[in-house]
Amino acid sequence: MSGENPISCDEALRLLAVYLDGELHGEAHDAVERHLELCHGCFSRAEFERRLKAEVRRLRQEELLPSFEDRIRRLLDSFAPAAAEPSDDS
Numbered sequence: 001m002s003g004e005n006p007i008s009c010d011e012a013l014r015l016l017a018v019y020l021d022g023e024l025h026g027e028a029h030d031a032v033e034r035h036l037e038l039c040h041g042c043f044s045r046a047e048f049e050r051r052l053k054a055e056v057r058r059l060r061q062e063e064l065l066p067s068f069e070d071r072i073r074r075l076l077d078s079f080a081p082a083a084a085e086p087s088d089d090s
Helices: 009-020 026-038 040-061 066-084
Strands: none
Touching: 009 026, 009 040, 026 040
16 A cells, blocks of 8 residues: 555545545545545545535434525525526527
């Protein structure tokens, strides 16, 4: 293992979500783990992502107030028309 090339922060962060989901295997998994052991910045990011995922899972268990759900839907709807409008170029 000591002769293996370490991965960059960019590569570690690109693989982080798959790693945290437990879907990264083999050499790539080992490389991310080694990187997180050595890089404080990426380790901190991974810990933040782990905690965020846990909080989202916890919140999924709670029932949302209708007013909060309505606010989120309106916010999402405000983005949808701009993306769905056809351009005048065609």
